Amino acid sequence: MKVTLDELKAKPMPQHIAIIMDGNGRWAKNRGLPRTAGHKAGGETFRRIANYCRTIGVKYLTVYAFSTENWKRSQEEVSGLMKLLSSFIKSKEKTLVEERVRFRVVGRRSDLSPKLQREIAALEERTADCDFTLVVALSYGGRAEIVDAAKAWAASGAE
Numbered sequence: 001m002k003v004t005l006d007e008l009k010a011k012p013m014p015q016h017i018a019i020i021m022d023g024n025g026r027w028a029k030n031r032g033l034p035r036t037a038g039h040k041a042g043g044e045t046f047r048r049i050a051n052y053c054r055t056i057g058v059k060y061l062t063v064y065a066f067s068t069e070n071w072k073r074s075q076e077e078v079s080g081l082m083k084l085l086s087s088f089i090k091s092k093e094k095t096l097v098e099e100r101v102r103f104r105v106v107g108r109r110s111d112l113s114p115k116l117q118r119e120i121a122a123l124e125e126r127t128a129d130c131d132f133t134l135v136v137a138l139s140y141g142g143r144a145e146i147v148d149a150a151k152a153w154a155a156s157g158a159e
């Protein structure tokens, strides 16, 4: 059954959708391609999903893109992923601003290279007052979050 955009928008809509990236490596392996090609294709699929969510009126889309565990992958894969993130930020800046997408990163951003941190901060600032929020979780992890929250709590107590 086909549903028009107006019909879809009239239905109850989740405020926030979160996606865990998985299967990029298997996707590439099944096609005889390097894992980085799987990540590139995963990034492109995510871009299409984000566009769709924005169009149908979802307010927040979170993508769990790179966990604290993922640092243990090969140097080649990690640097390929970091390059992909950096090129996503640079190539999508204009589109995000035009389409009023607020870009936010959560996770231990201090684990990222200073250059990537600067690129992220600049895009967050440029898109701060936009409507649809895209949250990218980088260097994220349940354990890391508990440790960081406990440290922040202890620091506020010390003050």
Ligand code: FPP
Pocket (backbone or CB within 6 Å): 021, 022, 023, 024, 025, 026, 027, 039, 040, 042, 043, 046, 063, 065, 066, 067, 070, 081, 084, 085, 088, 136
């Ligand atoms: C999971 O598949 C994917 C990752 C750990 C990395 C995903 C990150 C990107 C594609 C970077 C760009 C993202 C955005 C949002 C711009 P896997 O490698 O664990 O796959 P497998 O389980 O088949 O091995």
